[in-house]
Amino acid sequence: MNPKEVKAILQAMVATDTNELTLETPDYKLSVRRAAAVQQQIAQPLAVAATQEQDVPPQTRAQTAEPQQQTPAEKPAASDCPGCQEITAPIVGTFYRKPAPDAEPFVNVGDRVEKGQVVCIIEAMKLFNEIESEVSGVIKKILVEDGEPVEYGQPLFLVEPA
Amino acid sequence: MNPKEVKAILQAMVATDTNELTLETPDYKLSVRRAAAVQQQIAQPLAVAATQEQDVPPQTRAQTAEPQQQTPAEKPAASDCPGCQEITAPIVGTFYRKPAPDAEPFVNVGDRVEKGQVVCIIEAMKLFNEIESEVSGVIKKILVEDGEPVEYGQPLFLVEPA
Amino acid sequence: MFKKVLIANRGEIALRIVRAARELGVRSVVVHSEADADSLPVLLADEAICIGPASAQQSYLNIPNILSAAIISGADAIHPGYGFLAENAQFAEMIAEHGVTFIGPTPENMRMLGDKATARRIAREAGVPVVPGTDALESVAEALAAAAQIGYPVILKASAGGGGRGMRVVHTPDGLENAVLQAKEEARAAFGNPEIYLEKYVEEPKHVEVQVLGDGKKVVHLWERDCSIQRRHQKLLEEAPSTLPQEVRRGLTGAAVKLAKHINYQSAGTLEFLVDREGNYYFIEMNTRIQVEHPVTEMITGVDLVAEQFRIAAGEGLRLKQKDIISRGHAIEARINAEDPDRNFRPSIGKVETVLWPGGTGVRVDSHLYTGYEIPSHYDSLLGKVIVWAEDRQAAIKRMQRALGEAVVDGPGLKTTIPFHKKVLDNAFFRRGAIYTNFIARRMSE
């Protein structure tokens, strides 16, 4: 915890019109109360860092690296769909939406999926691994193009639970 | 946690119109309240920093140097005498309170001095340089022992202007 | 040369390999766990792929995900660093099946040297001395006969044992019978197996290792390192060359080359020896990988060992000739671990708020730290290595003292081994080279 981080939190509080804040972690406890105390909320200093990341073009990444200000994976924010849950890649490999090149996709945007239903395939080491949804709900967004490589933990779908 | 960091936090609080802040970590606890822009209170952090500093014997300074947390010259705070002005060393050399070993000191605590009055001698390169007061007032404190070396800008006397 | 290398490691060695790749014009892909997502090698690599959660078992040891990462990124080689999969022959074979080159020894090399018993056999075949000893003892009489032949003191070890347990040193024939009976009993109690064997007890040995490079045909050595400063078999401070007499250095390095040639060794490897006070040396084992302490060898020879690993794996052959590899001056490496030397080297984690590494003449730093880095709790505690070179050992000691004196690695609650290294460097026994594997236990504990 450093002043910049505290400042970021305070600015975040102003920006979010937050009046009181309590933050406890194994390392520290932070509580803040602003002017007319009403609400209590936890700020998101991580969002600040994420914005800076987008300014760095990937190809010049090594040259301009400023470790302190970077966050690792360029995960699409789930915020375009509040309340949505992500289905993430449990293994590294190539993402396929269809069981075969000439088949229909497992799921499309707007489809309802049940927990345990196969939503895509990830090919790894010449094996096709069926990936099941961890949640029941409606597919709101498909975050990866057919045939694209995916890393561990990469968000694949946004699902609105229902 | 150092004063700069506390200052950064306080400035951030002012800028964000924050009234109270408590910060606890394994190393320090910080609590600040800015009730209606009157009270301002700083908890232990300064004392912590100061203590660490004192634990460092001068000869091992290089080994433990943490540039960010050190202040350059250990200048005695003028704060023991609010409103006082310092007479500082304009040259590097050895400080003498008397014109000759068997003479009386130029000034003693409690003496009134006039601007331009000689208050001490600094010996540099075998020359005795008379140092004049830059202010009229009463000598409240003599900060350097007779015969001690002084560096440029080092406070020698505290004078209460009158 | 390769087009793209996947680096299946983390921390300072991953960064070391990224650097070598960049200098060779090879693109780098660093695979990493979620806990290492904002680590320096990940940020400095050309590409990075997350391969699993923090647990090493599910990330750095996750062969399917690492192999998939190689395939989706189009890497034509994998450098395993040290630890993790570096000495896993099966991994090397699997990636070869997918057309990806393993930057390291052949699977056969690894298998031959993978267990100590086989390595001992190979050493004997090659005519390289090993610690004299027996197979499982059948009787006390056999123990007495063997000890008489080997010479006292001897040590009794449990065949199923390890980590120093169930060992018993015997100095005279009088004590041997009792010791054998007790050691068998202890072995049965501790490991459920009473089998024991006997070995010559090498008293106060130096741990000296020889760096070799081979291309499957030719082998050269790059002189030796003294790694006697160990705590519980963990090396803390290493130097090159050793303070051994020239004829012992020649003997050791010659033996190392002989053994490595015998198995057509390929890539960088290290042969570890125990050296007793008389200068007798005994081969213990070979590490078939780049080692943490490789920079001291680079400093005295001017050879970039990791770049040579790349060249050999790429089939360029060994371009170094033995006569051109000159041991020049003296180098020392201090491992800076996040451990508290005052509390039995307990690991210390947290956020690094201040980093100021030393610089100037003859100082090299290999570290993945930066200001603001959070040390993850899932992996080993190595934060970086400070390496110095100077014209001789005394000058190198002074330079290391100077370098560590200006180093700052600080954060809330963070402790490092820097103060411990300063004490070692200040120790009179260390300074005159009186270092043996028991140095820390004997000279540094008060």
Add this chain to the structure above:
Amino acid sequence: MFKKVLIANRGEIALRIVRAARELGVRSVVVHSEADADSLPVLLADEAICIGPASAQQSYLNIPNILSAAIISGADAIHPGYGFLAENAQFAEMIAEHGVTFIGPTPENMRMLGDKATARRIAREAGVPVVPGTDALESVAEALAAAAQIGYPVILKASAGGGGRGMRVVHTPDGLENAVLQAKEEARAAFGNPEIYLEKYVEEPKHVEVQVLGDGKKVVHLWERDCSIQRRHQKLLEEAPSTLPQEVRRGLTGAAVKLAKHINYQSAGTLEFLVDREGNYYFIEMNTRIQVEHPVTEMITGVDLVAEQFRIAAGEGLRLKQKDIISRGHAIEARINAEDPDRNFRPSIGKVETVLWPGGTGVRVDSHLYTGYEIPSHYDSLLGKVIVWAEDRQAAIKRMQRALGEAVVDGPGLKTTIPFHKKVLDNAFFRRGAIYTNFIARRMSE
């Protein structure tokens, strides 16, 4: 050896000297201005004394305060670094009168080489070639005769001139008469003095300098550095050795030793030469101090030049023998200045918020920066030096590219020369060694 050295300088060279002193067991006192009170050399020195306000005139050039600081701290030697008082013979004499040793050449050495005319005369005495030329020209006929003897092209220079003004290059006898008349007129207009002289015009020269060490009797050279990459006579990137043919290197270094021996030179010194495309070399001047670019020589020879300065000043004599000084591999230094290369190298000041220096094999960093350091506006813009060593020039270029690629020196509005160096390293002419003093003007401006 000395007990305590006062360091009359600031920034990276003050830190360099603190480090050398510590390794030699000499206590250090850094004198500093108020603006440098929290600089790294001040914090790392054993003692620090403030000697004046920010202005260099009142602090680093304030002889009475520096001398007083030496006296009150009990220093028995002063190291002046480079710049400031480093070549001030009077300062060296004054401190000697107070029993304090000047770590550098004798006042006589400094005086003999202090002005170019005397230095030229000494070089001629020693049989070292200088740029052929005339004294003040009396007539056009004299100019024609001299030019015919020297060979075209020739350059006309105003005796009272400097900084490139009033110069005129003449390629054939036809143009000389007119040029002489015009140059005289220009000289009169510009300097109020029409006196001009004529010199051989060395076309596209390399700036090559030879490092020497002397103890007042013996002199050795430590090979040469190529410092042709200059912007308005400011060196930006230096390397060692040069790419000159072996016989030219031998000639140059031999000439340098001859000249230094001729004047019984003491301490570290540098003899600067212009070298034309045919390998003819001409002595220009000698710098009687340690130089900014000395680390490239340290990297190829393994000699600690600052430590040798201490030893020589302490009367230990020159311990190095010429045959032991071997030029090995290739080293490059990039000066990292707080300047904006995109805005005509305008100085850039401010707070350094992020510093991440490169590390790893063959990389040395000499810098006084730390995270949070405020760059003062009162002094030169040098923030640090990145120096690399590799087995040959191509490998060194790649290593420097790698090193600068991972370097971060950042802060609000702060610009450095790092991007400029990357462009130089990427330039095809630079890469094949086609570097002359006009390199930046000719190859790097678009």
